[in-house]
Amino acid sequence: MKKSLKWIAIIFGGLLVILFAAGIILPVVFKDDIKAAIEKEIASSVNADVVFEDLNVSLFSNFPNITAGLTDLGVMNRAPFEGDLLFATQQFEVEVNLKDILFGEELRVKGISLIKPIVNIQVLADGRANYDIALASADTTSSEEPGEFSFSIDHWELVDADVTYNDESLPYLLRINGLNHSGSGDFTQDVFDLRTKTTADSVSTSFDGVEYLTDKKVEIDALLSISEEYSKYTFKENSVKVNDFVMSFDGWFKMNENDYAMDLAFKSPENSFKSLLSLVPGVYTKDFEDIKTSGDLAFNGFVKGTYSEKQMPAFNLNLVVNDATFQYPDLPTAISNINVDLLVDNKDGVIENTLVDLKKLSLDFGSNPVAARARITRMYPTEVDANISAKLNLGELTSMFPMEGMEMKGSYALNLNAKGVYYSLKKIIPAIDASMSLSNGFIKSAEFPIPMDDMHFSSTIKNTSGRMAETVIHVNDLSMLMDGEKMTADLRLENLDDYTWDLKVNGVIDLEKMTKVFPLEGTSLAGKIMADIQTRGKFSDVEAERYDRLPTSGTASFSNFKYETTDLPPVNLSSANLVFDPRKINLQDVNGTVGKSDFRVSGALTNYFGFVMGNDII
Numbered sequence: 001m002k003k004s005l006k007w008i009a010i011i012f013g014g015l016l017v018i019l020f021a022a023g024i025i026l027p028v029v030f031k032d033d034i035k036a037a038i039e040k041e042i043a044s045s046v047n048a049d050v051v052f053e054d055l056n057v058s059l060f061s062n063f064p065n066i067t068a069g070l071t072d073l074g075v076m077n078r079a080p081f082e083g084d085l086l087f088a089t090q091q092f093e094v095e096v097n098l099k100d101i102l103f104g105e106e107l108r109v110k111g112i113s114l115i116k117p118i119v120n121i122q123v124l125a126d127g128r129a130n131y132d133i134a135l136a137s138a139d140t141t142s143s144e145e146p147g148e149f150s151f152s153i154d155h156w157e158l159v160d161a162d163v164t165y166n167d168e169s170l171p172y173l174l175r176i177n178g179l180n181h182s183g184s185g186d187f188t189q190d191v192f193d194l195r196t197k198t199t200a201d202s203v204s205t206s207f208d209g210v211e212y213l214t215d216k217k218v219e220i221d222a223l224l225s226i227s228e229e230y231s232k233y234t235f236k237e238n239s240v241k242v243n244d245f246v247m248s249f250d251g252w253f254k255m256n257e258n259d260y261a262m263d264l265a266f267k268s269p270e271n272s273f274k275s276l277l278s279l280v281p282g283v284y285t286k287d288f289e290d291i292k293t294s295g296d297l298a299f300n301g302f303v304k305g306t307y308s309e310k311q312m313p314a315f316n317l318n319l320v321v322n323d324a325t326f327q328y329p330d331l332p333t334a335i336s337n338i339n340v341d342l343l344v345d346n347k348d349g350v351i352e353n354t355l356v357d358l359k360k361l362s363l364d365f366g367s368n369p370v371a372a373r374a375r376i377t378r379m380y381p382t383e384v385d386a387n388i389s390a391k392l393n394l395g396e397l398t399s400m401f402p403m404e405g406m407e408m409k410g411s412y413a414l415n416l417n418a419k420g421v422y423y424s425l426k427k428i429i430p431a432i433d434a435s436m437s438l439s440n441g442f443i444k445s446a447e448f449p450i451p452m453d454d455m456h457f458s459s460t461i462k463n464t465s466g467r468m469a470e471t472v473i474h475v476n477d478l479s480m481l482m483d484g485e486k487m488t489a490d491l492r493l494e495n496l497d498d499y500t501w502d503l504k505v506n507g508v509i510d511l512e513k514m515t516k517v518f519p520l521e522g523t524s525l526a527g528k529i530m531a532d533i534q535t536r537g538k539f540s541d542v543e544a545e546r547y548d549r550l551p552t553s554g555t556a557s558f559s560n561f562k563y564e565t566t567d568l569p570p571v572n573l574s575s576a577n578l579v580f581d582p583r584k585i586n587l588q589d590v591n592g593t594v595g596k597s598d599f600r601v602s603g604a605l606t607n608y609f610g611f612v613m614g615n616d617i618i
Contacts, residue, residue, distance in 0.1 A: 048086065048133040049076040065110050069093040081122060081130040089117035108188075112156040123167040155184040170207065177202040191227045193236070196220070203242075214281055216242050231255045235264070244278035244288070246270055247299075259308035267300035273324040273338070287329070295324020295338060305349050312349040318342070333366040333400050352379045365400060368392045381423035384430045390414045394441070405446030410455065411439050420466045427468045427497060434461040441480070448516030454481040468496040482513055485528075499539040506532045511561070527561030527573070533580060550582040561592075569595035 042050045053072035074088040095111040122130045161179040165172070178201025185194035198220040205213045222238040232254040240247045251264040268275070273295035278284045283291075298320040305313030319342040327334035341359040356376040363370055374386035395409040413436065420430035441455025457478040463471040475491040487507030494500040512526040533554035541549045561573035573592040578585050583606060590601040 045135055046075075046133045047078055047135055049078065050074070051076075065095045065097050067093060067095050075133075077130045077133070080124070080128060084122065084130060085118065085120050086130050086133070087117065087119055089114045091115035092117075109153040111154060113159070114157070114161065115159045117158060117161045119161065119163045121163075121165045121167075123169055125168040125171075127169050153185075153187060155182065157182040171209070172205075172207050174205045175203070176200050185226070187230075190229075191225065194222075194224045194226050194233075196222050196224075198222075213242070216279070217284075218242055228254070239269075242279060243284045245275045251302075259306050259311070261306050262313060263302075263304050265300070265302045268297065271297050273297050273321055274326070276321065277326055290329045291326055292329065292334070293324070293326040296322045297324075301344075312346075312351060314349050315344070315346050317344040328400075331400055331402075333396065335363055335365055335400070337362060337364045337369075339363075354379050365392065366396050368396060381421050381426075381428070383421055385419045387417045388414065389416075407444045407451075408442065410441035412441075413437050428466050429463065429468055429471070431466050432461050432463045432471070435459065445516060447519075448513065450483045450513055450516075452480050452482050454479065454486075469498070471496045482510060485510060495538075500537070502536045504534045522566050524564040525562065528559050529556065529561075530559075531556040535580075547582045552580050552582045554580050556580070 039050075051072075051074050052070040054070070056067075056069045056071070058067045070092045072088075072090060073092050075086045077084045077086050091113070092115075093111075093113040094109060095113075097108055097110055120130075158179060158181040161176070161181070163174070163176040163179055165174040167173075179198070180200075181196065181198045183194065183196035186192045198218070200218040202215045203213055203218045204211065204215055219241040220239070223236045224238075225234040225236055226232070227234070232252060234252040235249045238249050240249070246269060247266050248269055249264055249266050252262070253264065254261040272293070274291070274293040276297050276299070277291070277293060278288060298318065301315065301317035303313050303315045305311075307313050319340060321338055321340040324338035325334050325336040326338075339360050339362045342361075343357040343359070344354065345357075346354040354376075356374070358372065358374040361370075361372040368391060370388075370390040370392075372386070372388040374384070377383045377385075390413065392412045393410075394412060398406070398408045414434075415436075416432070416434040418430040418432050418434075421428055422430055435458070437456075437458040439456045442451055442453050443455070444451035457475060459473070459475045461471070461473050471494065473491070473493040475489070478489040478491075480487055485508040487505075487509055489503070489505045491504075492502040507530075509529045509531075510527075511529065515523075515525050531554070533552070533556060535550070535552040535554075537550035537552075541547070556578045558573045558576040561571075561576070563571040571592065571594055573590070576590040576592070577588040579588065584604040586604050587601055590599075592599060
């Protein structure tokens with residue numbers, strides 16, 4: 001008996017040694033054959049260039065599971081996206097149970113892991129997508145019945161991923177950086193729970209040129225019940241956190257063959273104004289926790305109905321903020337009396353019937369009050385009833401919101417009332433009564449110590465009928481002083497159907513000093529322009545070349561003018577005098593260089609109105 005047990009122990013130990021040795025040797029011996037088989041299968045399956053650095057197979061790192069991995073995997077597109085990266089990852093690992101491979105009818109993947117993947121999805125305006133890389137199978141005659149094989153997965157993870165989705169056919173753009181995602185669920189069941197956890201360091205998204213999220217930090221915890229052949233998703237426990245703003249969802253979402261059905265409600269479980277403040281661009285920084293805030297928040301809404309190419313679901317959003325304040329810790333003045341009451345409501349899914357009702361918006365920037373109200377009862381033609389008023393001390397504002405290297409002073413006031421319909425096809429606008437003014441204005445940049453001083457203007461916009469032809473815009477006594485040199489202007493603009501103007505400009509503009517305050521990227525300007533010009537007229541007379549109806553007179557001169565840009569040779573004017581009349585500009589004493597070439601010009605430029613208005617050449 002002892003001898004038998006001894007032989008059994010020897011045989012069993014030998015088998016373990018053989019299996020252990022096979023587990024180490026076989027993946028190494030057949031590694032090149034496995035790699036070649038993978039490359040051959042990829043080449044026959046996808047219209048893309050796929051490369052990977054190495055293949056690793058291990059029986060023991062997660063025994064009794066087999067772990068297979070590819071390092072430095074990359075997928076490069078071919079035409080029409082030739083040279084573009086579709087997908088790359090430092091490490092791609094799949095973990096599979098050994099018993100399922102040897103004896104099971106079902107392959108149960110225990111885990112999938114992607115380390116630092118990059119996903120770059122591009123869709124052209126005509127609908128061609130760079131992810132459409134699957135090659136059609138050459139075997140179209142096979143009549144084999146599908147086997148009993150099935151597939152399931154226990155868990156998966158993405159670690160430090162970067163994702164870009166750019167769909168020019170919509171157009172829609174989504175960028176996610178620092179994405180970490182994990183999930184688990186039993187896909188072999190008809191009804192099961194899917195649990196996921198997602199974080200992202202930065203999320204930005206835009207639609208049709210409008211950016212809705214910019215560099216927001218996101219956290220999502222979700223528990224979903226999946227049913228009806230993986231088509232219906234019921235929200236059980238979930239939260240979405242964008243910066244410090246948290247939302248939760250209830251309801252369900254279902255993918256049908258030709259549309260999507262949904263009944264979802266959302267709300268903010270927190271009622272702190274500070275959480276909403278974290279969504280404001282530029283506010284959510286490392287010092288955000290030190291900002292002093294108060295005030296209550298209520299946020300909720302729903303989306304209910306069907307979404308398809310021809311239909312939108314009904315939706316509703318409510319946002320209320322009461323008596324909120326916030327103050328940066330190192331600044332003496334708070335923004336107070338913040339009140340918001342906003343309703344966005346659509347009862348039938350027809351976008352034109354959307355109601356946007358901003359019942360109240362008020363806030364005080366220290367002693368600077370701003371108040372607004374707006375009601376839009378139809379999207380297009382747009383029905384508007386709105387007003388806004390503000391009285392702002394620019395010096396106090398810049399102490400509350402410091403702009404590095406910039407100092408501003410002055411008193412600015414705005415009052416605007418608009419009521420009526422905006423309908424561009426019929427050239428209808430709301431009736432408008434608006435006024436704005438600036439007094440004692442002052443701007444100084446740290447890069448150039450000479451300020452723009454004594455800035456002031458008053459302006460009005462009036463339209464009582466809603467007809468564009470009856471709009472009148474006045475800009476009175478526009479004036480500024482720079483280093484002792486003054487520039488003034490007055491403008492009256494009427495009839496937006498046939499632009500009718502009366503413009504007077506007088507004074508000196510030092511281009512170098514002006515561009516020090518307002519820099520032009522890639523362009524250098526210097527020199528002085530001295531002008532005394534008056535012009536009146538109608539755009540219809542310009543189009544008809546009736547220049548005798550465009551009384552224009554005055555003079556302008558350039559001295560030491562310099563223009564440099566990266567795309568053109570430099571232009572220098574040592575002197576130039578221009579005399580204006582309705583038909584032409586007489587050029588006198590025009591001397592300068594273009595690049596290294598000298599020039600001297602005299603004569604006249606005719607039809608300059610047509611050139612300036614963009615409908616003719618000189």
